[in-house]
Amino acid sequence: MSLIHIARNNAVLGQFTEDEVRAGLADGTYLRTDLAWKAGRKNWEPLSAWEEFAAVGSTPPPVPSAEDVCAKESKEGPHPASPAWERENEAPPVTRYFMSVKEVLTKPTETFAGMPKSGGIMRPLAFYLSTQIPTAILMSCAAGLFTALASDELVAKRPEAKMLHELGAPAAAAGYFAFLAIACPAGLFLLAALYHGMLKLWGVRDSGYETTFRVSAYVSGSIGLIMLPFSLLSMVPVIGQLMGIFTLPLSLYSLVLFVIGLMKTHDAPAGRTIGAVLTPMIACCCCFGALAGFAAVAAVGAMHH
Numbered sequence: 001m002s003l004i005h006i007a008r009n010n011a012v013l014g015q016f017t018e019d020e021v022r023a024g025l026a027d028g029t030y031l032r033t034d035l036a037w038k039a040g041r042k043n044w045e046p047l048s049a050w051e052e053f054a055a056v057g058s059t060p061p062p063v064p065s066a067e068d069v070c071a072k073e074s075k076e077g078p079h080p081a082s083p084a085w086e087r088e089n090e091a092p093p094v095t096r097y098f099m100s101v102k103e104v105l106t107k108p109t110e111t112f113a114g115m116p117k118s119g120g121i122m123r124p125l126a127f128y129l130s131t132q133i134p135t136a137i138l139m140s141c142a143a144g145l146f147t148a149l150a151s152d153e154l155v156a157k158r159p160e161a162k163m164l165h166e167l168g169a170p171a172a173a174a175g176y177f178a179f180l181a182i183a184c185p186a187g188l189f190l191l192a193a194l195y196h197g198m199l200k201l202w203g204v205r206d207s208g209y210e211t212t213f214r215v216s217a218y219v220s221g222s223i224g225l226i227m228l229p230f231s232l233l234s235m236v237p238v239i240g241q242l243m244g245i246f247t248l249p250l251s252l253y254s255l256v257l258f259v260i261g262l263m264k265t266h267d268a269p270a271g272r273t274i275g276a277v278l279t280p281m282i283a284c285c286c287c288f289g290a291l292a293g294f295a296a297v298a299a300v301g302a303m304h305h
Helices: 018-027 066-073 093-106 108-113 122-149 152-157 159-167 169-201 209-233 244-266 270-304
Strands: 004-008 011-016 035-037
Touching: 004 018, 011 018, 093 108, 093 122, 093 209, 108 209, 108 244, 122 169, 122 209, 169 209, 169 244, 169 270, 209 244, 244 270
Parallel strands: none
Antiparallel strands: 004 011, 004 035
C-alpha cells in the first residue's frame, strides 16, 4: 500500500499509512489544511479534500500561518521527500535511481530542500554504489580490453599502458576493479568529512555529518553517471586526451550542486557555503602553484649553473 506524504509550511513531515493519518487528524497531530500526496495522485491537496478523511478531524484547525496559506494556494505544492530514491514505495529501484539522477542534476534546489536530513547513510550509500559498481565493472573491462589491444608503440609512449601491459589483460581488469571498488566508497566518506570540516571552519551551524554525507552521495552518484562515458573514452588513444574539455564543465557543475545541497540541507548562508566548498580546491591550486614556482626557480638556477 502506498504511503501518504504529509507536508506543512513547505516542509515534508514524513510518510504515513492511511490509518496513521486518520489517527493524527483525530488527535490534532495533523491539520486538515496540511498538504498530502501519494503515488497515483497528480498534485498535492489539503487533507480536507481527500475523500478518505472527509469525516475525520472536522473541527476548525488553528489559524494557519502565511506559509500554510501560500502552500495551500500553490498549484503544485511542496515536493515529496526527495530525491526519488528516498521514496521507497513509489517505483522500482531502477526507475527511482534514474529519477533521482534527473532530480539532482536538473532541480537541485527543490530536491535538496526536500531531502531528509536523517534516516541513516545506507540508502544514499546504496544510491552511490548503484553508480560506482557498474562504473567499476565497465572501467575494469575497458582496462583489460585496452591492455589486450594496445600496440607496442602506444605501450612505449604511455606509462600507464606499459604498466597494464606488463600485468596482462585479466590481471589489469581485476586490479582496476578492486581499486575502484575500494577507493570510490572510501573516497566518498572522506569527501563528506572534508566538506563537513570546511562547514565547521566557516562557522556554519550544520545538521550533522550524516546530512553532509547524504548530499555527497547523491551529488557524486548523479555526476558519476554522466561522467561514465567520458571516463571510458578517456582510455582511447588520441580521443582520451580531449575528454578533459567535457569533464571540466561537469566537475565545475558538481561544485555548484554541492553548494546548493549543503546550503539547503544545513540551512547555511550562501557565502559561507561557497567558501566551504571552494576552500579545498583553492588550497590545492595554491599548493600546485607553489610547487610549480619552486620547480621553475630550480630549473632557472640549474640553467645558470
